[in-house]
Amino acid sequence: MNSKIKVAILYIATGRYSIFWKHFLSSAEKNLLIECNKHYFVFTDDNELLSQDSCDKVTFIHQKKLGWPYDTLMRFDIFLTQKAKLKNYDFIFYFNANTEILSEVTVSDLLTINNHQDLIFALQPHSFHKKINKFTYDRNPNSSAYIPYNSGKFYFTGALNGGKSKAYLEMCETLNANVRKDLNTETIALWHDESHLNKYALNRSDIKILPPYFTRGESEYWKKSSKIMFSDKTHFRFGGHAYLRGETDQKIDQNEWERSRDRQKKRHGFRLKQLFKSLFIIR
Known part of the structure; x- marks a missing residue:
């Protein structure tokens, strides 16, 4: 039954981004995968949050603020600190700190129901309509996130991604290794974790792509169907x-x-x- 599906929610609230946490939690508890057994892993340096006891819904993990752009670039490394626990879940999802769940997101909306789909990505809501050579892929051949012109088909946001736990953790391992390889040569991908994510997605056939208007920016009010x-x-x-x-x-x-x-x-x-x-x- 769907109620037995275990979903780990990854959330980073370091520095001033902790301002978003309570609102995200409220909207997610109301609308996100209510048929599932969800658990939130919150990486934070907020003393008020860390003083709260972890419970059956939330685990607070101390994570120091790394500074820009490392707070976003190193997120795969951050997630892997909890690998042993995350392996026990059926699915893992990351949501940006500024996410709000507007309406009910069901199992069929978000999770993979196809045995050939291991990962779930969302299109970048501001730029999915562009031609491929206008996508802001990393064009630096010295970067592990490099994608040449005339390659690719979609541009995915780094703000929402997930998948079956084994596949998602394998992705985190690969991307963390790529980020560290780049850092050893003092290279930082153009859009940090998002650039690496798009390189990982290149030419894969095991990704469930969420519909174009599934997500929206706050000012894109005309996207009435966005969840x-x-x-x-x-x-x-x-x-x-x-x-x-x-x-x-x-x-x-x-x-x-x-x-x-x-x-x-x-x-x-x-x-x-x-x-x-x-x-x-x-x-």
């Missing part, structure tokens, strides 16, 4: 992206955020391109 949203980390209510990363102690104000938003405002052409592409992506 998962990523809150706008540039928003003044969080202090702005650089503040969250710890690159500055200065929060942005509302006026600064609104000016930035005006510059980045999506036009109708962007929406039409995404709508057209979404009709032709294999589900």
